[in-house]
Amino acid sequence: DGGITQSPKYLFRKEGQNVTLSCEQNLNHDAMYWYRQDPGQGLRLIYYSQIVNDFQKGDIAEGYSVSREKKESFPLTVTSAQKNPTAFYLCASSMEYVGYGYTFGSGTRLTVV
Amino acid sequence: ILNVEQSPQSLHVQEGDSTNFTCSFPSSNFYALHWYRWETAKSPEALFVMTLNGDEKKKGRISATLNTKEGYSYLYIKGSQPEDSATYLCALHNNNDMRFGAGTRLTVKP
Numbered sequence: 001d002g003g004i005t006q007s008p009k010y011l012f013r014k015e016g017q018n019v020t021l022s023c024e025q026n027l028n029h030d031a032m033y034w035y036r037q038d039p040g041q042g043l044r045l046i047y048y049s050q051i052v053n054d055f056q057k058g059d060i061a062e063g064y065s066v067s068r069e070k071k072e073s074f075p076l077t078v079t080s081a082q083k084n085p086t087a088f089y090l091c092a093s094s095m096e097y098v099g100y101g102y103t104f105g106s107g108t109r110l111t112v113v
Numbered sequence: 114i115l116n117v118e119q120s121p122q123s124l125h126v127q128e129g130d131s132t133n134f135t136c137s138f139p140s141s142n143f144y145a146l147h148w149y150r151w152e153t154a155k156s157p158e159a160l161f162v163m164t165l166n167g168d169e170k171k172k173g174r175i176s177a178t179l180n181t182k183e184g185y186s187y188l189y190i191k192g193s194q195p196e197d198s199a200t201y202l203c204a205l206h207n208n209n210d211m212r213f214g215a216g217t218r219l220t221v222k223p
Contacts, residue, residue, distance in 0.1 A: 004156070033210065042117065042213040043202070058210065090157075101147050102211065104156040 002027045006091050006105035013078070013085070013112050021076045021108045023091035030095065032074035033102065036060060037088040046089075049074055078110060086112045119203050119214035126193050127222050133189040134217040136203030141166070141181035147211065148177055148188055149202040157202060160188075193221040 004025040013019045023032065031050045035043035045058030049068040063082025068074055074093075078085045088109050092102035118137045126132050136146070145164045151157040161170040166181040174191045190197055200218045204211040 035213070040122070040215060042119075042215040043204075044213075045210055048210055101159040101162055102149075102157075104149075104158075106154070106156045 004091060004093055004103055004105040006089075006108050008108060009106070011108055011110045013110060015112055016080045018077055018079050019110065021078070021089055021091075021110070023074045023076065023105055024072055025074075025093045025103070026072060027093055027103060028071070029093035029103070030071070031093060032068070033092045033094075034058075034064075034066065034074070034076045035090045035092065037090060037107075043090060046076065085110055117203055117205055117212050117214040119201075119217050121217060122215065123218040123220070125220045125222065128193060128195060130193050130221075131189070131191045132193055132219070133187050134201065134219075136186040136188070136214055138184050138205055141184065143205040143207045145206040146179055146186050147204045147206065148186070149204065151200040151202055151216070153199075160201075188217075190219070193219070195221045195223050197221050 007022045033048040034046040036046055037043050044060050046060055046064050047055055047058055047066045049055035052068055052071050055066050055068050063079055065077045088107055090107045091105040094102050120135050145162050147162050148160040149157040150160050161177045163179040168179040170177050176189045179186045188201055198221045200216040202216045203214045
């Protein structure tokens with residue numbers, strides 16, 4: 001079955017550490033996205049990539065980095081520069097035309113301890 | 114930034130009740146409006162994609178309408194069931210990404 005796999009489901013990080021969240025899709029989708037959710041707020045775009053080796057910042061990219069070396073994979077690194085990293089992170093992918101809608105992963109909950 | 118507002122934030126209904134909630138937006142300058150259903154511990158699932166003013170879509174007991182002139186979309190659920198309990202997200206496709214509302218959390222009590 002095709003889909004998006006995010007791992008891990010839960011992640012704990014000490015302050016000052018970088019951590020990488022994995023997102024893999026086997027849907028042959030061109031575009032991939034990372035969103036962050038905080039309580040009471042809508043999903044906010046961190047980064048997106050429309051093709052391999054290319055990506056753009058979203059609204060809240062500061063303190064995050066991404067790479068897109070393969071079509072299937074779009075890992076997100078939460079760096080120590082991100083001041084408030086505790087949140088729920090959701091990865092999505094879409095065909096080239098985003099009007100078809102997203103397919104989502106099941107998310108990673110990151111907690112800084 | 115295109116601001117998407119959803120109301121109410123949460124809703125509790127009894128099994129069998131019909132209900133509706135709203136997605137509002139300030140501009141008709143977008144390509145499509147999407148509704149997603151997000152059950153706890155699962156991935157959001159696409160419900161509807163709407164593009165034209167006056168669009169109406171239906172899937173079983175759930176339907177949606179779009180009014181781009183007045184800037185809103187309604188999602189209706191007829192005869193709510195406990196399995197309808199979820200967060201319903203509205204999103205606008207604008208340029209290269211989608212802008213999401215905060216969602217309406219629906220709880221259907223048996």
